[in-house]
Amino acid sequence: MxxxxxxxxxxxxxxxxxxxxxxxxxxxxxxxxxxxxxxxxxxxxxxxxxxxxxxxxxxxxxxxxxxxxxxxxxxxxxxSGIQPVGTVVMGTVKGDLHDIGKNLCIMMLRGAGFIVHDLGVDTAPDEFIDAVVEHEAEVLGMSALLTTTMPNMGRTIDAFEENGLRDIVKIMVGGAPLTQEFADDFGADGYGKDAMDCVELAKRLVGLQEAEEPVPVVS
The missing domain is CATH 1.10.1240.10 (Methionine synthase domain)
Incomplete structure (x- = not known):
């Protein structure tokens, strides 16, 4: 090993x-x-x-x-019939073509037992919504590398709110320019600073383990 x-x-x-x-x-x-x-x-x-x-x-x-x-x-x-621990939809937000960090997160999530549906890059809010509904995902992960595309995370979360779907999924965000403060402002359920953090956060969001600190939720 x-x-x-x-x-x-x-x-x-x-x-x-x-x-x-x-x-x-x-x-x-x-x-x-x-x-x-x-x-x-x-x-x-x-x-x-x-x-x-x-x-x-x-x-x-x-x-x-x-x-x-x-x-x-x-x-x-x-x-072997092992049940997945949860279903996650992942994508880089609209206008952003960077996916290295997202792909690393996806690999780690799959290794931890999650089913992950990768929407790729330049993902519009409607595409996130359609995928979450179609796959009945418990968690949505959004990534951004550019400060100019970060606001599209907030727009996507707003789109879930406007469609009455915000309560059906936990939303986590990440990417180099992101901080916990930005995640809170956007209304995300959690922020992961790297791929390992992403996996731990996803586990907490689906209730697999208790958070050492409360996961910030902005209503």
Whole structure:
């Protein structure tokens, strides 16, 4: 498991692929490989990215390596009938084409047992609403990297309010220019500063664990 984590961190997708197959053949449970190998490695990637030790290219190759391992683990977990812990809709807001942080969050959420529907970039409020309703999502996650597109988070939340749908979903926001204060102003249910924070926040929002501090809610 340590070797899988290491190869994921350095972005060696061929070794992650090979070692994941080997671990399954040797009798390791898919959950063990996921938790102790893939997610453990990606958690370190998330920390290094947050602390500016590594940058976007390194994250991309690590993400490719995790995808290589997940290709073998995900089908087994699906066939085992394990119930997902929740359903999340994720997207970058209208006018913003950045998705590295969002994609890292999605990978971590899926690894933690969530079903995630990725709407991609440049997502309009109506698209968020339609996806939440269609997939009966408990959580909506919005990302923005540009200060000029941040207000579209507030507009999306307002659109849920105007359509009488604000109470059906918990909304979390994130992205480099975001702060807890902005999240509160927008009326979001929570703010995550990085991918690991995103997973912990999503778990709290679906009631899987208690928050150490109350999740801010603005009515």
């Amino acid at each position: 340590q070797q899988i984590s290491y190869d994921l961190i350095v972005g060696n997708h061929l070794e992650v692929d090979r070692l994941t197959i080997q671990a399954l053949e040797e009798g390791f449970a898919a959950n063990t490989i996921l938790d102790d190998g893939l997610i453990a490695g990606m958690a370190i990637v998330g920390i290094k990215f947050r602390d500016n030790v590594i940058f976007v290219p390194e994250v991309l190759v690590a993400a490719r390596a995790m995808k290589a391992g997940m290709a073998h683990v995900e089908p087994i977990l699906s066939e």
